[in-house]
Amino acid sequence: MTANSRLCLLVLAAASAAAQDSLFVESAECSLCHTRLGEKSQLGQYTLWKGSVMAHAGRDPYWQAKTAEEIKQNPAIAKVVEEKCHRCHTPQRKPQANDGVGCTACHLIEDKGLGTPASFTGGLEINKEHLAYGPHKDAFVNPMIMHVGLTPAYGAHMQKSELCATCHTVITPTVDASGKVLGEFIEQAAYLEWKASSFGSGDMTCQSCHVPLADNPKQHYIAHNPMGRTFPPTSPRQPFGIHRFAGANFSLPVLLGSADSSMAERAHDMLSSATAIEVKPAWKDGVLEASVTLTNLTGHKLPTGFPSRRMWLDFEVLDASGKTVFRSGGEPQEPQLHHAVIDSSSKVQIYESEMADPAGRPTTALLRAASYLKDNRILPDGFDAAKAPAGIHPAGVAGDADFLPGSDTTLYRVAGLAPGSYTIRVRALYENIKPSHRGVLSPAQVKALAALAPVVLAEATAQTVRGVTAQKIQRSLASR
Ligand code: HEC
Ligand code: HEC
Ligand code: HEC
Ligand code: HEC
Ligand code: HEC
Known part of the structure; x- marks a missing residue:
């Protein structure tokens, strides 16, 4: 310019x-x-x-x-x-x-x-x-x-x-340090996401859910x-x-130092209707293979809105005594690539958008952002990419065949589990300002946020028994 x-x-x-x-x-x-x-x-x-x-x-x-x-x-x-x-x-x-x-x-x-x-x-x-x-x-x-x-x-x-x-359609210029405008970037697109989904041609408007x-x-x-x-x-x-x-912002009252609980309550209500989670365990050659499916029940991407938002899976396997033998989740500090398969506890499924500057480096600066390195936020039901501008197409999900309109499935592979019975517990967690975006806040604000637990959007459990044990039981039954 x-x-x-x-x-x-x-x-x-x-x-x-x-x-x-x-x-x-x-x-x-x-x-x-x-x-x-x-x-x-x-x-x-x-x-x-x-x-x-x-x-x-x-x-x-x-x-x-x-x-x-x-x-x-x-x-x-x-x-x-x-x-x-x-x-x-x-x-x-x-x-x-x-x-x-x-x-x-x-x-x-x-x-x-x-x-x-x-x-x-x-x-x-x-x-x-x-x-x-x-x-x-x-x-x-x-x-x-x-x-x-x-x-x-x-x-x-x-x-x-x-x-x-x-x-609720926020398009910002991509600017270099001298103020030169290099292009534009779609920072928030709740409406465009909605428009490209099955809601965009139905009777469910923003007002249906939010007013x-x-x-x-x-x-x-x-x-x-x-x-x-x-x-x-x-x-x-x-x-x-x-x-x-009501939306998803439960951190704002904490930052405002507000004693009014109604703002956070509204967000909790809304968030509890955002997703459904399903876990299906299976065993293959002695390896636990659990598939976890998250369904988006909102009218736009989940999470939508400001790029500091994230949702992630906290996946745990507990043995018969209740001891955790595998965990992928906790509170990841850094963004990660999207995963189709998770086979180690260092990998965590985080649904988020990550902005990149014109040189392709990760950035949190709104006016430096030129594209998305990653956008694996779960698409709304019926999302048709042909109806959406390229700037809001998913990014970094190539090769994951089950990243579909309305849902995503993650396959967890846990090897080395001894014969026995196990409980799988998986939770979808949500946070407004992820750690990598907290740099602009004061130390006191960062501390206040750190004390705030992420919201549990949905939870599922499943019981499973390692196949070997089942065969043993069959054998001992047969010998009686
Ligand atoms: C089917 C119900 C539904 C429809 C339709 C819907 N929303 Fe939402 N919306 C939700 C739910 C549930 C959440 C909380 C989960 C989330 O953040 O995505 C939410 C969250 C939000 C948030 C808060 C995000 C944040 O980061 O705090 C905004 C903003 C928003 N919606 C705007 C819109 C707009 C604009 C439209 C219309 C274009 C719309 N919504 C349509 C259900 C809906
Ligand atoms: C973010 C946009 C927005 C803001 C801010 C807003 N309204 Fe509304 N208002 C709406 C919408 C949308 C409707 C229509 C709801 C419907 O019937 O589906 C509406 C409807 C109304 C109505 C008609 C009756 C009803 O409740 O449906 C009145 C009266 C009203 N608003 C007053 C107010 C007042 C007073 C304020 C400020 C204290 C306010 N509004 C703030 C969006 C807004
Ligand atoms: C002195 C009283 C009074 C004040 C002050 C007032 N309103 Fe109203 N408002 C009314 C009445 C009366 C109606 C019509 C009620 C009816 O017909 O059922 C109305 C209706 C409305 C409607 C519905 C319009 C429609 O046709 O659907 C909106 C929107 C609205 N008010 C917004 C506002 C906003 C915004 C303000 C502040 C800037 C405001 N009102 C201040 C008395 C008031
Ligand atoms: C004039 C601009 C404007 C209009 C029009 C507007 N919004 Fe917003 N909305 C905002 C801004 C700005 C915020 C973010 C405030 C913040 O987080 O500091 C916001 C936040 C929200 C949130 C998030 C609340 C949360 O807890 O995260 C929801 C939900 C929302 N708007 C719904 C709507 C709906 C539905 C309409 C249409 C009826 C609408 N807005 C129209 C500017 C607008
Ligand atoms: C086109 C309208 C629009 C413009 C322009 C805009 N914003 Fe926003 N902003 C929003 C809306 C809508 C939300 C709420 C999204 C949500 O809840 O996820 C929001 C949310 C935010 C949030 C998150 C607030 C919170 O409490 O979590 C920050 C930070 C923010 N905007 C910063 C900025 C900055 C900095 C600029 C200027 C470069 C800017 N915004 C320009 C509409 C806008």
Whole structure:
């Protein structure tokens, strides 16, 4: 990129930011009527949103540390980097930057170009007519116009994945140390992954899992007056989307020093529905051969999102006395290649993405990343590579015939086990910030994370007896 086009980028970014600033409203102003939804209901949009990860996107200590580091590594384009990193994490910018992804950052998005490349990487357009879009066609508009200057309005796009695609498709430039742009890199692609899967042509949207509909919508008014009573002209409404926005981030509350357990609980709930695990033991020439299949139950890759995430298998064989005789897992410190077969305890199956710089060296720097050295994250159901850009195709899995859309199977081969009965225990573990990505954090933050156990997504056990013993039993039975 020339100095001239770099300047252009800068000017464009600044102009669009300033123009959109004045259209947003602080989320606290919505709390007046969108907090108490009936005496018993805990489903107020404001209450739930406030405890979500998105509400903390601009205060997230990991994001702050990473942004500072990216700016430091790219001094020639510091302003561009700063704008880029703020675009989705503090879309409402000043004076409401503390809102993170506030109510109006979603509800004011115009249905324009959604789902097209121009809308990705935060390329959303905020409507200038002061409309707050929602799923209802005949909202009672007066209270909102009076109090916050916004008119509730129907917008079919609020229930489509393309709305979320704006910020959940993160494409970054590959830049060298002098600020020269060498290409671009798809850093996050929850939407593109979803689009290329069986979900992309079905009814399960991002909202289906992340803003789930209330079971009994007949009970739910969508707004209450500041006294907690209903506005006389309104009735309970359907659909009613529960603003949980649960994902996988259970580390953020620890980094924030927050005592509120609800954010971590939401993540634990979500993670417990992410995968199913199956183990099938067999013996071949006296060698234990156990196949472990992980199925992806989410609507995108597992894990999806930021490249610091990882999931791995902790596989153990215990003898009849309960002693571990083989283990592949524990807490691996370094990334590894993908394995089709694991025959030694030094090999661990880690499902993760590993970024490479233009010279093909591993990197964790977002703006140096040019390609993936490895991306063996489990594909969503029905993933069709022909429907996905090359930048999100799996990487480093060649030669593993059972790395398939929706699942992967790992074959564990354990030799040298004496005759006897064994228990196989396998767990799928998950962590938000893997050790190789912790360099930007302070020693105190690293310590706090180290004290946090990985989450167990799923677990399976199987009993097996080494064949020789079974034959012996048969022989002794026959001789009686
Ligand atoms: C990340 C995007 C996002 C944010 C942030 C967000 N909402 Fe929503 N909101 C939605 C979506 C999507 C729906 C539609 C849900 C459905 O019906 O499927 C919705 C629906 C609504 C509705 C209609 C009734 C309902 O609950 O379904 C109201 C009212 C509402 N939101 C208010 C708020 C308020 C107030 C805030 C801030 C405290 C907020 N929203 C934050 C995405 C968002
Ligand atoms: C297009 C929107 C967008 C842009 C631009 C963007 N991010 Fe993000 N970022 C996201 C989303 C969405 C997530 C959540 C992904 C997840 O939960 O896995 C995220 C997550 C993160 C996280 C992980 C936070 C945590 O608590 O684990 C870090 C760190 C981060 N971003 C840093 C940056 C930096 C640095 C930049 C600028 C180079 C940047 N982001 C630009 C959308 C964006
Ligand atoms: C003074 C009360 C009040 C305040 C403050 C308020 N709202 Fe509302 N909101 C309402 C009422 C009343 C409705 C319509 C209820 C109905 O018709 O059932 C509504 C409906 C909505 C809808 C649904 C629109 C649709 O057509 O589906 C959205 C979205 C919404 N509000 C967002 C917000 C946001 C964002 C804020 C803060 C910027 C906010 N509201 C502040 C009272 C309020
Ligand atoms: C079938 C249900 C389902 C659908 C559909 C779905 N998700 Fe998810 N999502 C999950 C589950 C379960 C998790 C937790 C496991 C994980 O991190 O992949 C998750 C995690 C996430 C995370 C958090 C990742 C992190 O690192 O913290 C983000 C962001 C996300 N989804 C965005 C989306 C977007 C955007 C869409 C639509 C394009 C979508 N999801 C569609 C189930 C779903
Ligand atoms: C204006 C940008 C923006 C929009 C629009 C947006 N998101 Fe996000 N979302 C973010 C950012 C930024 C983060 C990461 C915050 C962090 O980790 O610091 C995030 C995080 C999340 C997470 C992760 C929570 C966790 O625990 O890991 C989920 C789930 C999610 N968003 C769902 C959605 C869904 C569903 C939609 C559409 C209805 C949506 N988002 C629309 C910017 C956005």
